[in-house]
Amino acid sequence: MGEAVKATDNQLNTSAIREQFPVLEREVNGFPLAYFDNAATTQKPLSVINALTEYYSAYNANIHRGVHTLAEEATTAFEQTRAAVRRLVNAREAEEIIFTKGTSEGINLVAATYGKAFIGQGDEIIITGMEHHSNIVPWQMLAEEKGAVLKVIPINERGEISLDEFNSRLSGNTKMVAICLASNALGTVNPVKELITAAHDAGAVVLLDAAQALPHMEVDVQALDCDFLAASAHKMYGPTGVGILYGKRRLLEKMPPYQGGGEMIKEVTFARTTYNDIPFKFEAGTPNIADVIAFKPAIDFINTIGKENIARHEHALLQQATAGFQQIDSVQLVGTAKEKVSVLSFNITGMHPFDIGMMLDATGIAVRTGHHCTMPLMERFAIEGTVRASFAVYNTAEEVDRLIRSVERIAARVKK
Numbered sequence: 363m364g365e366a367v368k369a370t371d372n373q374l375n376t377s378a379i380r381e382q383f384p385v386l387e388r389e390v391n392g393f394p395l396a397y398f399d400n401a402a403t404t405q406k407p408l409s410v411i412n413a414l415t416e417y418y419s420a421y422n423a424n425i426h427r428g429v430h431t432l433a434e435e436a437t438t439a440f441e442q443t444r445a446a447v448r449r450l451v452n453a454r455e456a457e458e459i460i461f462t463k464g465t466s467e468g469i470n471l472v473a474a475t476y477g478k479a480f481i482g483q484g485d486e487i488i489i490t491g492m493e494h495h496s497n498i499v500p501w502q503m504l505a506e507e508k509g510a511v512l513k514v515i516p517i518n519e520r521g522e523i524s525l526d527e528f529n530s531r532l533s534g535n536t537k538m539v540a541i542c543l544a545s546n547a548l549g550t551v552n553p554v555k556e557l558i559t560a561a562h563d564a565g566a567v568v569l570l571d572a573a574q575a576l577p578h579m580e581v582d583v584q585a586l587d588c589d590f591l592a593a594s595a596h597k598m599y600g601p602t603g604v605g606i607l608y609g610k611r612r613l614l615e616k617m618p619p620y621q622g623g624g625e626m627i628k629e630v631t632f633a634r635t636t637y638n639d640i641p642f643k644f645e646a647g648t649p650n651i652a653d654v655i656a657f658k659p660a661i662d663f664i665n666t667i668g669k670e671n672i673a674r675h676e677h678a679l680l681q682q683a684t685a686g687f688q689q690i691d692s693v694q695l696v697g698t699a700k701e702k703v704s705v706l707s708f709n710i711t712g713m714h715p716f717d718i719g720m721m722l723d724a725t726g727i728a729v730r731t732g733h734h735c736t737m738p739l740m741e742r743f744a745i746e747g748t749v750r751a752s753f754a755v756y757n758t759a760e761e762v763d764r765l766i767r768s769v770e771r772i773a774a775r776v777k778k
């Protein structure tokens with residue numbers, strides 16, 4: 363791949379990028395597929411697909427257990443992904459990276475372990491009004507169990523939170539601040555650096571839900587000084603069933619384990635068990651070896667293009683789509699924050715989002731419709747849901763143009 367993906371004028375060579383994604387050659391309902399459901403899951407490049415086949419055809423074995431050659435090869439490949447994730451988020455040590463099933467499991471792990479040990483009666487947990495259910499429900503469950511209090515930072519009409527609203531909820535009782543770095547339904551990028559500093563001053567720890575941020579922007583856990591960060595491989599060109607949880611060593615070490623089983627122990631007797639060191643203390647049982655291994659080429663894919671180039675390309679598509687939609691009278695954009703990742707949510711007056719999604723699909727355009735697992739956020743805007751187009755590095759200006767034209771046609775039909 364290398365330089366082939368970058369054209370000389372600083373623009374991406376999207377044709378070279380698209381060639382790496384077999385599914386993008388598909389036709390849907392007689393039209394070339396325009397895939398704009400990337401916030402739900404991205405498509406996978408051949409390097410990821412091939413890594414899966416190669417693992418199963420050449421060195422399928424369990425890891426961290428065997429002395430035989432296949433086991434050593436599989437273990438090395440698995441740990442190489444951990445090292446690549448460490449570099450991607452700039453964690454201090456690879457041991458601070460735990461493999462999970464996805465963002466949801468990462469957040470549940472922190473709520474169930476850190477929460478179990480360090481959050482109690484009357485303690486406070488702060489989230490925002492734009493969180494995905496995965497960053498609401500685990501804290502609600504914990505709050506219910508412990509008698510803790512869940513506080514929510516409200517959002518304004520544009521879909522932004524303010525530092526003042528955050529500060530007015532922060533107190534000596536705040537033990538956890540759990541917020542998304544970027545919103546899946548609105549695209550809003552939150553000012554997390556300021557929030558983290560304020561939270562730390564109040565003695566709270568901060569978990570960042572980076573599911574929608576890590577695929578699109580540089581994330582440096584040391585520069586941000588977040589305590590935990592969760593993300594999903596499948597939203598960043600990697601396989602499903604793999605997530606990453608970053609945690610600061612000193613916190614991970616004092617947290618109780620999440621699940622019991624093989625790999626997470628040092629010694630087991632019927633009287634008592636001593637636990638393994640991090641990260642293995644949190645990785646009970648045989649992990650998703652093949653998919654973790656196949657996540658590495660996805661990270662390589664992102665690194666080869668470069669996050670800055672990805673962000674520039676996606677931002678241009680977002681601006682093009684936003685400008686196009688703003689010309690259509692009956693289209694309302696939902697989420698117009700100043701800082702956004704490449705997510706564009708909208709509605710058309712008099713139409714249900716689901717119907718719009720079906721009509722777009724009829725012309726080969728894939729979008730997501732509904733509440734996007736953010737029901738409280740939809741309630742805030744007094745809407746049932748939205749149509750969401752989310753852009754990835756392989757999307758093109760021509761595809762966005764098709765989207766705008768199709769939405770124009772759909773909107774015109776309703777007016778009549």
Ligand code: C6P
Nearest residue numbers: 401402464465466494496546573594735
């Ligand atoms: N959002 C979307 O279409 P999992 O499912 O565990 O990989 O990720 C959960 C999750 C957590 N936080 C945010 C901000 C997310 O966007 C998601 C997943 C998908 O928006 C599926 S609902």
